[in-house]
Amino acid sequence: MNKETVREANLWEALVVFGTLILIMAVSIVAYGADPHIPMFLGVIIATLVSLRIGYKWSAIEKFMIDGINQAMQSLIILIVIGILIGVWIVSGVVPTMISYGLSILSPGFFLPATVLITSITALATGSSWGTAGTMGIALMGIAAGLGIPAPMTAGAIVSGAYLGDKMSPLSDTTNLAPAMAGTDVFTHVKFMTVPTVITYLLSLVIFYFMGRPYGGGETNLSVIQEIQSGIAINFSVSPWLILPPVIVIVGIAMKIPAIPGIVLGILSAAGLGMLIQGNTLGELIASGMSGYVSDTGIANIDELLTNGGLEAMMYAVSLTVIAMMFGGIAESTGMLKILLGVILKNVRSTIGLISATMLSSLFSNLTMPEQYISIIIPGRMFKKAYSERGLHPKSLSNALESSGTISSPLIPWSTCGVFMATALGVPTLEYAPYAVFNLLTPVVVILLTYIGTTVAYMTEEEKTVMAEKATV
Numbered sequence: 357m358n359k360e361t362v363r364e365a366n367l368w369e370a371l372v373v374f375g376t377l378i379l380i381m382a383v384s385i386v387a388y389g390a391d392p393h394i395p396m397f398l399g400v401i402i403a404t405l406v407s408l409r410i411g412y413k414w415s416a417i418e419k420f421m422i423d424g425i426n427q428a429m430q431s432l433i434i435l436i437v438i439g440i441l442i443g444v445w446i447v448s449g450v451v452p453t454m455i456s457y458g459l460s461i462l463s464p465g466f467f468l469p470a471t472v473l474i475t476s477i478t479a480l481a482t483g484s485s486w487g488t489a490g491t492m493g494i495a496l497m498g499i500a501a502g503l504g505i506p507a508p509m510t511a512g513a514i515v516s517g518a519y520l521g522d523k524m525s526p527l528s529d530t531t532n533l534a535p536a537m538a539g540t541d542v543f544t545h546v547k548f549m550t551v552p553t554v555i556t557y558l559l560s561l562v563i564f565y566f567m568g569r570p571y572g573g574g575e576t577n578l579s580v581i582q583e584i585q586s587g588i589a590i591n592f593s594v595s596p597w598l599i600l601p602p603v604i605v606i607v608g609i610a611m612k613i614p615a616i617p618g619i620v621l622g623i624l625s626a627a628g629l630g631m632l633i634q635g636n637t638l639g640e641l642i643a644s645g646m647s648g649y650v651s652d653t654g655i656a657n658i659d660e661l662l663t664n665g666g667l668e669a670m671m672y673a674v675s676l677t678v679i680a681m682m683f684g685g686i687a688e689s690t691g692m693l694k695i696l697l698g699v700i701l702k703n704v705r706s707t708i709g710l711i712s713a714t715m716l717s718s719l720f721s722n723l724t725m726p727e728q729y730i731s732i733i734i735p736g737r738m739f740k741k742a743y744s745e746r747g748l749h750p751k752s753l754s755n756a757l758e759s760s761g762t763i764s765s766p767l768i769p770w771s772t773c774g775v776f777m778a779t780a781l782g783v784p785t786l787e788y789a790p791y792a793v794f795n796l797l798t799p800v801v802v803i804l805l806t807y808i809g810t811t812v813a814y815m816t817e818e819e820k821t822v823m824a825e826k827a828t829v
Contacts, residue, residue: 362411364691367699369410373403373692374734377683381730386770391672392730396679403686410690417686424685425678428536432674434615435532439670441623442483442527443644445601446651446662448630452588453598454481455492455661459581467505468568469561471496472517472794476557478661479521481602483528485766485773487661488518490780495581495657497781505571511783512791513564515766519795523762524553526605526619529673530728530762536677537736538743538754541615543608548751549758552811556801560794567791587655593633601626676729684737693738701742708806710746714739714753715760715799722764722771731761749813756811759802763795 365373377399384395400421407417425432445451458477461470474496479488493514500510522528526542535545588594601622608618623645630636648666651659687693700717704710714735721731736757743753765773769785778785790796805811 362416365406365410365695367695369406370687370692370695373399373406373687374696376402385772391676393676393679396676396683396730400679400683400686403683403690403692406692407686407690412690420685420689421682422685423689424681424683427539427685428677428681430536430541430615432536432677434542434619435529435670435674435677436667437616437619437623438483438527438532439648439665439667440645441619441626442665442669443646443648443667444623444630444641444665445481445626446649446665447634447636447640447644448598448601448626449592449594449634450598450601450626450629451481452592452662453594453596454478454602456585456588456594457599459585466565466568467500467571468509468513468564471500471510471513472520472561472564475514475517476520477517479518479528480525481521481527482661482664483521483525483531484664485515485518485522485528486776486780487664488521489514489777490660492584492657492661493518493781495584499581505568507781507783508787509567509791511777511781511788512793514781515777515788515792516560516564516794519763519766519792520553520557523758523798524549529670530732530758533673533677533729533732534736534754534758534762535750537733537740537757538750539740540750540754543613543615543618544751545754545758548811548813549755552755552759552798552802552805555805556794556797559797559801563793583655584657587653587658591651591653591658595633597633598626598629600629673729677733680729680733684733688737688741694741697738697742700738707746707748707812708803710739710742710748711752711756711806711811712803714756715802718757718761719764719799722761722768728762728765728771728773731765732757735761747814749815749819752811752813755802759798763798767792767795 380395380398381392384390385392404417408414455478458474461473475488475492478492479485482488496514497507497510500507522530524546525531526546531546532542535542604625605618605622608621627636627641630641644666646667648664648669649662651662653659700713701710704713717735717738718731721734722728736753739753740750743750765771766777767785767789768774769778774785777788781788802811
């Protein structure tokens with residue numbers, strides 16, 4: 357490659373690449389209901405063509421893509437291992453046990469806060485906001501109708517609980533994607549989000565309690581919930597011992613055990629308990645780890661909720677991350693990200709301004725490229741260097757991405773998440789959005805805590821050295 361013929365991209369070229377990507381993503385997802393993979397790959401092609409125009413040879417562009425993928429390699433491995441974990445946790449009875457215990461919390465007098473609790477426990481156990489809303493959410497909507505609680509209010513509580521799990525569960529793909537883009541690990545990411553998330557969660561429960569007080573005297577038939585609990589009890593041995601694997605993973609987070617070994621401990625402990633308590637065979641555990649668990653109880657709510665997991669199921673997120681990092685690698689190495697970032701950061705002087713700009717960029721991404729993965733990937737790639745230059749720890753970036761990109765996605769009617777929630781719950785997005793208290797409060801709480809300094813973390817000198825070494829690899 358002749359360096360004299362190569363230059364960094366200018367502003368209009370960067371705008372063409374990102375503007376075209378936004379247009380392709382919006383049309384493909386909104387008009388045709390397409391998955392984001394192929395639109396993102398078309399973005400890679402456009403970025404490649406522009407890179408060739410400004411003088412880069414194919415060999416250099418290919419290296420940029422590979423370098424981008426390498427930056428996310430640890431998180432790609434974690435995604436694969438987590439897919440295995442979910443399948444093993446379901447077949448061994450860990451997830452069914454957590455769901456069954458979560459349902460026991462339901463009380464008609466505290467229906468709305470109980471709905472938030474139940475959906476959050478389910479989403480934490482499964483890592484799936486869509487699975488939670490499409491199963492437990494539907495059951496809870498039916499109960500709410502019997503209580504006389506307005507459907508938009510109930511849907512808002514379901515979305516709040518489901519996205520608490522989507523934000524905090526180590527099993528969630530977005531919870532792994534955000535630290536991958538920022539340059540940290542999932543355990544550090546989850547631990548750092550705990551304070552703002554707990555504050556927001558408690559405030560949400562209080563608000564939902566007072567919101568639901570006028571409806572607390574209603575009576576309803578809880579047969580749907582009882583059917584799910586009975587179905588789980590018939591098909592699985594529910595035991596307090598099965599809470600041990602999640603506890604092991606949580607303790608691993610607290611003890612700063614590296615992410616991959618910590619998740620593997622969760623898999624092995626669940627497999628051992630599954631053999632002892634459920635009578636699982638080694639073949640069943642291996643098959644569930646690979647292809648996921650397929651529930652066949654004959655009870656639709658249970659089968660839809662527990663048919664999940666497996667390495668194969670995680671390939672959706674893995675493949676999207678690979679393609680997105682190909683795009684990010686080109687955009688970063690050719691200077692496209694740099695020049696756009698310069699425009700965005702031109703008037704950003706403070707840390708609060710940087711974090712606010714990150715969150716607004718994630719929201720803008722959800723509005724224009726309506727897919728929550730993209731709202732984490734693109735801003736993450738754009739702002740990563742700015743955080744590093746200011747000495748901010750990558751977990752400050754991952755928290756900002758998750759607290760805006762993931763959380764705002766179900767509030768936008770034309771986003772994939774907004775469309776799914778509205779369809780599953782039978783309530784238009786704009787009707788339940790004002791009641792999605794957790795989703796509305798999270799960005800506000802994070803920004804307020806940034807002023808205090810709670811959601812701001814700086815790297816130690818040792819961490820700066822490690823990050824610099826990684827950047828040169």
